[in-house]
Amino acid sequence: MVLASGLGGAFPVLANSFPAKVPVPADNPMTPQKVALGKQLYFDPRLSLSGDFSCDTCHRVMGNGSDGLPLSFGVMGRVDVPRHTPTVYNAAFNTVQFWDGRAKSLEDQAKGPLMNPVEMGMPNAKAIVDRLEQIPGYRKEFGLVFGQKDSISLEHVVQAIATYERTLITPDSPYDRYMAGDKKAMNTAAVAGMHDLHTMGCAACHAGMMFDNPGTKMGTGFFQKFPLQAHNQECVAYVHKYDLDKDPGRFNVTKNPADEHDFKVPSLRNVALRAPYFHNGSVASLPTAVRIMAACQLGKSLSDKQVHDIVAFLGDLTGKFPKETMPRLPQTPGKAIMMQVA
Amino acid sequence: MVLASGLGGAFPVLANSFPAKVPVPADNPMTPQKVALGKQLYFDPRLSLSGDFSCDTCHRVMGNGSDGLPLSFGVMGRVDVPRHTPTVYNAAFNTVQFWDGRAKSLEDQAKGPLMNPVEMGMPNAKAIVDRLEQIPGYRKEFGLVFGQKDSISLEHVVQAIATYERTLITPDSPYDRYMAGDKKAMNTAAVAGMHDLHTMGCAACHAGMMFDNPGTKMGTGFFQKFPLQAHNQECVAYVHKYDLDKDPGRFNVTKNPADEHDFKVPSLRNVALRAPYFHNGSVASLPTAVRIMAACQLGKSLSDKQVHDIVAFLGDLTGKFPKETMPRLPQTPGKAIMMQVA
Ligand code: HEC
Ligand code: HEC
Ligand code: HEC
Ligand code: HEC
Ligand SMILES: [Ca+2]
Ligand SMILES: [Ca+2]
Numbered sequence: 001m002v003l004a005s006g007l008g009g010a011f012p013v014l015a016n017s018f019p020a021k022v023p024v025p026a027d028n029p030m031t032p033q034k035v036a037l038g039k040q041l042y043f044d045p046r047l048s049l050s051g052d053f054s055c056d057t058c059h060r061v062m063g064n065g066s067d068g069l070p071l072s073f074g075v076m077g078r079v080d081v082p083r084h085t086p087t088v089y090n091a092a093f094n095t096v097q098f099w100d101g102r103a104k105s106l107e108d109q110a111k112g113p114l115m116n117p118v119e120m121g122m123p124n125a126k127a128i129v130d131r132l133e134q135i136p137g138y139r140k141e142f143g144l145v146f147g148q149k150d151s152i153s154l155e156h157v158v159q160a161i162a163t164y165e166r167t168l169i170t171p172d173s174p175y176d177r178y179m180a181g182d183k184k185a186m187n188t189a190a191v192a193g194m195h196d197l198h199t200m201g202c203a204a205c206h207a208g209m210m211f212d213n214p215g216t217k218m219g220t221g222f223f224q225k226f227p228l229q230a231h232n233q234e235c236v237a238y239v240h241k242y243d244l245d246k247d248p249g250r251f252n253v254t255k256n257p258a259d260e261h262d263f264k265v266p267s268l269r270n271v272a273l274r275a276p277y278f279h280n281g282s283v284a285s286l287p288t289a290v291r292i293m294a295a296c297q298l299g300k301s302l303s304d305k306q307v308h309d310i311v312a313f314l315g316d317l318t319g320k321f322p323k324e325t326m327p328r329l330p331q332t333p334g335k336a337i338m339m340q341v342a
Numbered sequence: 343m344v345l346a347s348g349l350g351g352a353f354p355v356l357a358n359s360f361p362a363k364v365p366v367p368a369d370n371p372m373t374p375q376k377v378a379l380g381k382q383l384y385f386d387p388r389l390s391l392s393g394d395f396s397c398d399t400c401h402r403v404m405g406n407g408s409d410g411l412p413l414s415f416g417v418m419g420r421v422d423v424p425r426h427t428p429t430v431y432n433a434a435f436n437t438v439q440f441w442d443g444r445a446k447s448l449e450d451q452a453k454g455p456l457m458n459p460v461e462m463g464m465p466n467a468k469a470i471v472d473r474l475e476q477i478p479g480y481r482k483e484f485g486l487v488f489g490q491k492d493s494i495s496l497e498h499v500v501q502a503i504a505t506y507e508r509t510l511i512t513p514d515s516p517y518d519r520y521m522a523g524d525k526k527a528m529n530t531a532a533v534a535g536m537h538d539l540h541t542m543g544c545a546a547c548h549a550g551m552m553f554d555n556p557g558t559k560m561g562t563g564f565f566q567k568f569p570l571q572a573h574n575q576e577c578v579a580y581v582h583k584y585d586l587d588k589d590p591g592r593f594n595v596t597k598n599p600a601d602e603h604d605f606k607v608p609s610l611r612n613v614a615l616r617a618p619y620f621h622n623g624s625v626a627s628l629p630t631a632v633r634i635m636a637a638c639q640l641g642k643s644l645s646d647k648q649v650h651d652i653v654a655f656l657g658d659l660t661g662k663f664p665k666e667t668m669p670r671l672p673q674t675p676g677k678a679i680m681m682q683v684a
Contacts, residue, residue, distance in 0.1 A: 043404055052399065052415050062385055063671045068678055073394050077419010275678035286676040315675055326666045329405045333657055334628040336410055336617035 017176035018269075018319065019209050022092045022166045023218050025105060028159045030166060033145050038164030040141070040327040041157060046131055046337065047114060049121035050076050055113065055161065058085045061168065061324065064273040065089035070281030074118035081118050083247070084281030089321070090269050092166040093210045096221035099279045100250045101264045104219045106162035111154065125154035132157070134337045137330020170270055170319030178316070186316050193313030196306055201298050211268035211317070223250050223262040226278075227296035234295035242282040242292070249279070272315045287311050359518035360611075360661065361551050364434045364508045365560050367447060370501045372508060379483050380506030382669040383499060388473055388679065389456060391463035392418050397455065397503065400427045403510065403666065406615040407431035412623030416460035423460050425589070426623030431663070432611050434508040435552045438563035441621045442592045443606045446561045448504035453496065467496035474499070476679045479672020512612055512661030520658070528658050535655030538648055543640050553610035553659070565592050565604040568620075569638035576637035584624040584634070591621070614657040629653050 024030055041047060042055045058072045059065050065087030072081045083099055091097065097109035113119040114128060122128050132138045132152050142151040145160065175194075177185035186194070197203050205224050207214035213222035227235050227244060239245050250262035263279055276282065277289040287307050294300045302310075366372055383389060384403075387396045400414045401407050407429030414423045425441055433439065439451035455461040456470060464470050474480045474494050484493040487502065517536075519527035528536070539545050547566050549556035555564035569577050569586060581587050592604035605621055618624065619631040629649050636642045644652075 045402070045405075045409065050415060051411050052409055057394065057399070060387070060671070062668050064673060067387065067394050069393050070678070073392060073419065077415065077421075079419075272675040273673045275674075275676060281678075284678040311676065318675070321670060323670075324668045326404050326668055328663060328665075329402070331406060331615045332617075333614040333660070334617060334653065336412070336623075336626040 017179040017209065018169075018171040018173065019093065022169055024166060025107070028107060028163060030163050031145070033141075034160050034163040035167055036327065037141050037145050038160035038162070039324075040138075040329055041161050042164050043327055044329050046135070046329075047120060047122070047128065047157075048075050049123070053120050055088070055110075058113075058119070059088040061088070064270065065091075065168065066274065068275070070276050074116075075121040078118045083279050084276065086266065087270065087274055088165055089168050089170050090210065090267055092169060093212075093267065094264070095213060095216045095218050096264060099247075099263050100253050101221035101223060102253045106165050107155075107158045110158040110161045114154075114157075128154055128157060131337065135330050135332050141330070167322065170321050173269070173319040174316035175313070176319070187312065189309045189312035190316045191313075193306075193309035193311070196310050197313060200294070200300065200306075202293065202310075205265045205297065206268050212265050222265050223259070224265050224297070225261050226263050227261070229296055229299040232295050232299045234301055235292070235299075238292045238295060242278070243280060244278065244282070244292075244296070247279055268314060268317055270318050272311075272318055286314060290314070359521040359551065360511075360513040360515065361435065364511055366508060367449070367560075370449060370505060372505050373487070375483075375487050376502050376505040377509055378669065379487050380502035380504070381666075382480075382483075382671055383503050384506050385669055386671050388477070388671075389462060389464070389470065389499075390417050391465070395462050397430070397452075400455075400461070401430040403430070406612065407433075407510065408616065410617070412618050416458075417463040420460045425621050426618065428608065429612065429616055430507055431510050431512055432552065432609055434511060435554075435609065436606070437555060437558045437560050438606060441589075441605050442595050443563035443565060444595045448507050449497075449500045452500040452503045456496075456499075470496055470499060473679065477672050477674050483672070509664065512663050515611070515661040516658035517655075518661070529654065531651045531654035532658045533655075535648075535651035535653070538652050539655060542636070542642065542648075544635065544652075547607045547639065548610050554607050564607050565601070566607050566639070567603050568605050569603070571638055571641040574637050574641045576643055577634070577641075580634045580637060584620070585622060586620065586624070586634075586638070589621055610656060610659055612660050614653070614660055628656060632656070 042061075045052045045054045045057070047054060053075045058067050060067055066085045070084060071079070072085045073079060074081045086099070091109075092106060097103040097106060098112070103109035103112060115122050115124065122131075129152050132142075138152065142156060145151070146156045174185040174190070178191075197206070203211070204214075205222075206212060216222040226249070227239055229235050230239070230245075245261065248260050250259040250264075251257065253259070272286055275286060276284045277286070278292075283289045283292060290307055290310050291302055294302045294306075384397045387394045387399070389396060395417045400409050402409055408427045412426060413421070414427045415421060416423045428441070433451075434448060439445040439448060440454070445451035445454060457464050457466065464473075471494050474484075480494065484498060487493070488498045516527040516532070520533075539548070545553070546556075547564075548554060558564040568591070569581055571577050572581070572587075587603065590602050592601040592606075593599065595601070614628055617628060618626045619628070620634075625631045625634060632649055632652050633644055636644045636648075
């Protein structure tokens, strides 16, 4: 609470609209060729052990950037993926990646699923490189993007994928148009919801242009305890019903007891399309997620009107999704390069 | 053999190039809106029980129209998909669908995977319709394409998907350019391979513009026994090594003992990209598949040069794949519509 009101005062949380530029690390500049290669890799199931799982299997670019499931299925039908899949849209703006912030960049992040036994399941970097080396089209394209010698490496794979992800951004929401001066872009309910978000304290955590931090630097991470008001009576009921206190969150990363149940504050951009909600995907509807936030983070019970207005505002944070062409995945004429897994 | 040479004489097998038009049934005319809707449905994992399997999961439009696996994984990690996944590219030209020809049209075919327990696993037509009815974008689009009343039905779902599939065709291969008069489009090895295919008897079965039948009518099917020369010594060894005599093929459909081990003759268009080969996906390389065909269908052993030439020709049957835009899948703001399966 102290933190919430403190930050709420310190930062002009609703003063900006969608960032004009996506942050790009100095050692991985964006080029159209790298974006194109990254897109191929992002959609290529040959990057998984079984040969049928790509990044897109869990993070659907044609949909909301997730798969809409409470918990994803993993490679080879595994059902032990421990956390809900967040969207890849606007992940480029996250200062750290994963619910617990354990990756400092999109580049670092992408190594996770590739070699996570329950996600894409590749045994090691060499297996990934070997798979790609067998595909002449990739040998050529990595050479063009990264230089001719030994250009297929895990480092380059994740650099290309991260570069593609930096194109998956959704500007031009009704809220952005409203902030740019088009006062008709949001209706009165949404405007009321915007003010509720500010005055009630939501915007202390859901701050800044992406509604996820009050100006935190890339690589740093802005974490908050969830549930913060664990003794609030309404919250207790939610925690029980939706199993919200099982995941130790950032504690898994730092082993610091102070970080127990700390989670990265997620952006509210496109949140209306991102059901189900929270790190375990247990809450199916946005109005319920809003009530839970009010009870568990602010110790407040909301009126139906407040919920309605806030949900209306959150709906106006839905941006324009990019129109994309499909990549063509390079082939290997005359032979199958998959392992015989079935 | 009788059949092979008989047909070989009767039909001008190499006299035409890629069909100028795709066959369209009178009761399902193609419109751009229907194609767009069909594309969304084709890529939408919400058409599967688990919510993470679409047609594209097994039939990758960005790749070769299959998944490159000997046998696909089914919904919820099932590994009992009994046959190798054929490509969806140019399936519009098949006179019947499936290895055993059990569907007479693309429309009929699409019902199969949707409700097949090991593929997409939907329990019945009602479950599919209910799922789609919850998505406002689909209610609107089905209305526009099929008329406003009760427009979401299994019949319309498969009509739209089939319409999209009719756009997945690959004209303009080197062979087509060669046939159109560009004699430089194929090299001497490929030209020799083309003649081998003709004189050797392959083209008796792999006949016509798609190399799959000698002019068979849509809905009819052209089936051949595989292995036909089951006593040929080289064939016996292949059958044993690649487990080629386990699947009763068309017998499953007709229960006629004469149809045992009969399979639809597959098109050779894009076959170089379609490894692994045969109804069980057991053969990883095209040269081996060619040797097996010669031994098991013609009772012939090929020289290395013959294999080389035939493979060169088959490589020149690779057409141009369509450049496609990605569909945007309609969303359901504020709520998750998946069942909680994990
Ligand atoms: C089997 C499902 C699955 C696959 C495949 C998968 N992911 Fe993820 N992804 C997840 C889950 C679950 C999380 C959250 C894990 C956590 O926070 O502990 C996640 C987190 C992320 C994040 C962090 C987003 C955020 O807001 O913190 C990014 C970015 C991401 N994935 C991109 C990728 C890329 C790129 C690939 C392919 C190389 C990929 N994912 C493959 C399930 C998957
Ligand atoms: C003290 C910090 C804090 C405050 C205050 C706060 N939130 Fe959150 N919010 C979080 C954190 C942390 C999460 C992620 C929780 C999790 O899933 O583990 C979150 C998640 C959410 C989500 C779900 C996002 C998703 O994709 O699953 C919504 C919606 C949301 N907040 C809205 C609100 C609203 C509306 C308010 C005010 C009523 C609010 N929040 C107040 C920290 C806060
Ligand atoms: C789990 C994997 C899987 C999924 C999902 C799947 N298919 Fe298939 N498909 C197959 C297999 C395996 C066959 C061959 C089955 C047989 O012949 O008995 C096949 C056959 C076909 C054929 C016949 C092609 C030919 O040459 O005979 C078409 C067309 C097709 N599928 C289209 C689709 C469409 C459209 C969808 C979605 C509605 C779909 N498939 C979903 C695996 C799948
Ligand atoms: C008597 C009919 C017949 C003859 C002659 C024949 N084929 Fe086939 N061909 C088939 C059938 C039937 C299949 C499908 C077998 C299966 O997978 O069950 C097939 C499959 C193939 C395949 C694999 C296609 C795929 O996608 O898996 C190739 C390649 C092929 N034939 C090439 C040839 C060549 C080259 C010759 C001549 C040396 C030839 N065929 C002669 C009937 C024939
Ligand atoms: Ca979500
Ligand atoms: Ca194949």
